[in-house]
Amino acid sequence: MNLSVNGVPHNIESAPLTSLLDVLREELQITSAKAGCEQGGCGACTVLIDGEPQRSCLTPVVAVEGAEITTVEGLGTPNDLAPVQQAFTHHYAAQCGFCTSGMMLAAHAYVEHGGTEDREAIQDALGGHVCRCTGYVKIIDAVAAVARGDSFDATLTAAGTRMTNLGGVA
Amino acid sequence: MAVHKGRGFAAIEYPTGMNQNGDPSQAWIKVKPDGRIDVFAGTSDIGNGSKTIQSQIVAETIGVPYEWITYDNSNTDSSPVCTGTFASRATFVAGKAAEKAALAVRARILEIAGKELEIDPADLEIVDGEVLAKGAPQKKISVSDVAAAATWTYGELITGTGAQLKPYASIVEPETGKVDLSPHSAISYASCAAEVEVDDETGIITVLRLWQCYDVGKSINPTLVEGQIEGGAMQGLGLGILENCYPYYPSVEHRGGEFGSYLTPGMEDMPQIDTIIIENPSADGPYGAKGIGEMANNAQPPAIASAVFDAVGVWVTELPITPERVLRALEANAEPRRIGKLVIFDEELSINTVGNGPVKLEVLV
Ligand code: FES
Numbered sequence: 239m240n241l242s243v244n245g246v247p248h249n250i251e252s253a254p255l256t257s258l259l260d261v262l263r264e265e266l267q268i269t270s271a272k273a274g275c276e277q278g279g280c281g282a283c284t285v286l287i288d289g290e291p292q293r294s295c296l297t298p299v300v301a302v303e304g305a306e307i308t309t310v311e312g313l314g315t316p317n318d319l320a321p322v323q324q325a326f327t328h329h330y331a332a333q334c335g336f337c338t339s340g341m342m343l344a345a346h347a348y349v350e351h352g353g354t355e356d357r358e359a360i361q362d363a364l365g366g367h368v369c370r371c372t373g374y375v376k377i378i379d380a381v382a383a384v385a386r387g388d389s390f391d392a393t394l395t396a397a398g399t400r401m402t403n404l405g406g407v408a
Numbered sequence: 409m410a411v412h413k414g415r416g417f418a419a420i421e422y423p424t425g426m427n428q429n430g431d432p433s434q435a436w437i438k439v440k441p442d443g444r445i446d447v448f449a450g451t452s453d454i455g456n457g458s459k460t461i462q463s464q465i466v467a468e469t470i471g472v473p474y475e476w477i478t479y480d481n482s483n484t485d486s487s488p489v490c491t492g493t494f495a496s497r498a499t500f501v502a503g504k505a506a507e508k509a510a511l512a513v514r515a516r517i518l519e520i521a522g523k524e525l526e527i528d529p530a531d532l533e534i535v536d537g538e539v540l541a542k543g544a545p546q547k548k549i550s551v552s553d554v555a556a557a558a559t560w561t562y563g564e565l566i567t568g569t570g571a572q573l574k575p576y577a578s579i580v581e582p583e584t585g586k587v588d589l590s591p592h593s594a595i596s597y598a599s600c601a602a603e604v605e606v607d608d609e610t611g612i613i614t615v616l617r618l619w620q621c622y623d624v625g626k627s628i629n630p631t632l633v634e635g636q637i638e639g640g641a642m643q644g645l646g647l648g649i650l651e652n653c654y655p656y657y658p659s660v661e662h663r664g665g666e667f668g669s670y671l672t673p674g675m676e677d678m679p680q681i682d683t684i685i686i687e688n689p690s691a692d693g694p695y696g697a698k699g700i701g702e703m704a705n706n707a708q709p710p711a712i713a714s715a716v717f718d719a720v721g722v723w724v725t726e727l728p729i730t731p732e733r734v735l736r737a738l739e740a741n742a743e744p745r746r747i748g749k750l751v752i753f754d755e756e757l758s759i760n761t762v763g764n765g766p767v768k769l770e771v772l773v
């Protein structure tokens with residue numbers, strides 16, 4: 239069967255009921271979609287299927303034949319990051335990064351669908367994504383920033399903007 | 409049947425860095441011929457920002473821009489020993505090793521710059537990538553030129569190592585627990601205040617606000633410090649009302665079932681989180697820093713427990729404070745009586761939460 243991932247067509251050899259997550263990670267070696275719970279509970283495996291965020295762990299690959307799949311690699315490139323990727327970098331919205339691909343794809347779809355910077359609306363849209371590290375504060379800040387259309391200095395990370403001057407050696 | 413609001417508070421002290429247990433970190437720095445700096449250390453960065461923090465420490469200590477630093481912690485074969493990122497030690501212990509290595513490199517740069525400028529190294533300083541004569545900054549040479557001179561003129565590699573180790577402490581007086589080392593120097597202090605809403609019909613607790621105050625010694629990068637404190641807030645909230653601890657994991661009786669039965673806080677559980685950073689320097693951390701990683705999720709459970717007491721007058725003494733535990737505790741108590749904002753469950757034991765009523769406080773633990 240055929241599957242297009244980030245605009246690249248692939249001929250898939252896995253069995254039809256293999257999860258889309260396994261096809262991406264094992265057959266195509268695209269490991270940005272994470273295998274968290276593999277039960278639909280954490281959101282780490284989220285990819286965009288024809289632009290809609292879906293859990294790839296619960297999606298048999300045969301069900302998405304002919305669809306366009308987007309992973310974070312399809313959002314932007316290291317030298318040309320998508321707004322949501324810039325915002326996550328700028329706001330220090332990722333620590334270990336395990337939830338980050340899923341969060342960014344869900345956030346991207348949220349903004350594409352006209353989502354606003356309203357905190358509760360963001361919590362609703364991303365509520366099914368578990369993050370163990372950040373406490374969500376900076377993730378929500380990042381999503382709100384994209385929704386507002388903030389622009390970022392691509393050369394500066396969040397950590398870079400607030401380095402304490404330690405005064406060096408006297 | 410009603411929803412009651414309450415506030416509670418907890419304070420903790422936390423020995424960050426585990427630095428009495430023979431727990432080494434080492435760093436090695438070399439300067440390339442163009443003056444750019446390579447740092448080799450074994451401290452993994454698990455998202456806590458240790459790469460950024462240690463690069464900042466090295467840049468500031470040597471006196472060069474942050475962008476000049478390449479921090480390589482990718483290979484434990486080529487890097488010196490570091491026991492790792494745990495026990496809130498990455499900044500406090502490994503950061504100190506990086507600082508010491510940077511001091512050694514700085515001294516070498518000054519020596520070679522001294523030869524080039526024909527000035528006593530003691531009269532030189534390094535500011536923003538340039539070695540300047542103190543008081544006569546027109547006499548200067550860039551660190552890049554110093555590194556080039558080391559390479560091409562003197563045939564030397566500018567390099568430095570640093571190590572940090574507090575040896576294993578032995579107990580010398582079993583009766584008192586006295587050990588043969590000076591006291592731990594990076595005790596951090598923190599507090600958390602929680603505001604909750606408790607539904608006395610369902611037992612459900614909603615955490616509305618967490619105020620968090622953390623002493624980190626020196627906040628080398630406030631954004632990264634906030635990240636630890638905010639993440640800790642949600643972990644602590646989870647430990648307070650949602651998550652079971654399994655202290656004997658991985659023994660089979662001590663672990664959760666499947667993912668869905670272990671409740672990790674989600675975005676919808678988020679209270680308003682207010683973070684306050686306090687700088688109360690440590691004696692021997694880099695630039696006075698202590699650790700922040702682990703202590704960030706300790707104060708919330710007791711703060712929430714005391715907020716629940718404030719709201720409905722019962723102490724739940726087991727974590728997590730599930731709806732069932734709240735209801736059982738309420739059931740064990742008499743029906744609450746309410747006078748204005750004052751909720752009285754037991755005339756003998758209740759405390760006055762707001763007004764001027766009779767106060768009789770007993771320690772109920
Ligand atoms: S891995 Fe798919 S939802 Fe957790």
Ligand code: FES
Binds near residue numbers: 334
């Ligand atoms: S950054 Fe670690 S789980 Fe979200």
